[in-house]
Amino acid sequence: MKAIGFKTSLAIKEKDSFIAFETQKPEPKGKDILVKIAAVSVNPVDYKVRQNSAKDTVLKTPKIIGWDAVGTVVAVGNEVTLFKTGDQVFYAGDITRSGSNAEYQLVDERIVGRRPEGLTPEEAAAMPLTSLTAWEILFDRMRISAEKDKGKSILMIGGAGGVGSIAIQLAKKIAGLNVIVTASRPETTEWCKEMGADVVVNHKDLLNQMKEAGYPQVDFILDFVNTNSYWDKMVELIKPQGHIASITGSADPVVLNDLKTKSVSFSWEFMFTRPMFQTEDMIAQHHILNKVAALLENGTLKSTLTNTLNGLTVENLKDAHALLESGKAIGKTVIKF
Structure with a gap:
């Protein structure tokens, strides 16, 4: 599968601040579901991790980041009860695991919600984190x-x-x-x-x-x-x-x-606390996302999408990170695959 990551922490304008590469599609086990991603959004945590997680080192395998996604469940682990193949979902994920800047991603079902109906993939991808x-x-x-x-x-x-x-x-x-x-x-x-x-x-x-x-x-x-x-x-x-x-x-x-x-x-408040520490109430994020989906569907809440980039490319990720780093971003920027 195609993925975009980095091997070392570089300024976003540097040539290899992001690199595209091929890697094996993962297989779900336990409570994991495998999602084919349709769109992702970027958040300040993305550029902070990119800037700080590989300083003064070169990783053997590129690090995939990204913590917002919408997509389709294509496979499920043997302990999954909340979702089935074909379900449309959205989620923010777990900062300790491989991120969403890839064609496919594994994510624990307990931190995943159903994608809100009536929203485009881009509008939905802007919301989870x-x-x-x-x-x-x-x-x-x-x-x-x-x-x-x-x-x-x-x-x-x-x-x-x-x-x-x-x-x-x-x-x-x-x-x-x-x-x-x-x-x-x-x-x-x-x-x-x-x-x-x-x-x-x-x-x-x-x-x-x-x-x-x-x-x-x-x-x-x-x-x-x-x-x-x-x-x-x-x-x-x-x-x-x-x-x-x-x-x-x-x-x-x-x-x-x-x-x-x-x-x-x-x-x-650190949104990743529940998945990071596998807290007893980890499934609360599943319930919160489903409540948010319902509020988006009935018009109580509206998507904060303001900017859409087309294609999972190095150039689009660089542009999205540069905008966030500028401090001038309004609402959310989404990359549609």
Whole structure:
């Protein structure tokens, strides 16, 4: 089968930052299903892994990355119960396994959902990783619910990216929150409003903008940009007994003591935790994706696809990674096979 990967971590403009190659089609065992891929999307985790996983070394076998896919089940392992051959599926996968930038991929059925009907493969491929991340951070980590939190306020730092684009929709449509997001360009501001944001503020003057918008403090804060850069501002903006959560990691230690007097909670969200550690509730991602599929089908949620590239090629992957690395991406870029 055809696949695209890399043997060493190079700048995206370098000739061999990605290479096309042939490899054997895998066979499913246990709870794995084999998917013939129709489309994939790219996420920041893709370029971060490409930049960092093969520094100062040359791998013997190219590393295949990619964690978003839609396709058809063509074979199943002997323990599979959720899917059969011919089923249309979508999923984000497992960061510890071979990725989706290939014609075929093995994936554990417990982290796979049914592809939403009525969406193109491209529209569906844009959704799994970001939907899982947004769902988990809102409803699993922060434990937000419409029953107890409707009408409360949430600030999302970085609203126009892949995760922000679906988190806005979930927070507004499912949880009933007042959604404030950061954006600085006219096109990102408009996109966030289209996704359902109530208020858009400029991150370059965040504290003053929040006061002017009538939100000197908020109940919840989501960081989709940089925990360290915004830490002091988040500490000031969060209400007593509020909750801050982040997906971005921290290059420097986070001073959790800053949250003590307000009794504020803090959570990390890493979408790959469940498959990576084979957690007891790993199948939760199967259920989340099926819920997202239903919400996409009934129009409650809409795909965040903004850009489609045609063909599994080195050139298309380079273009997609370059766009993400530029920091100018809005919504999601998908590669249709």
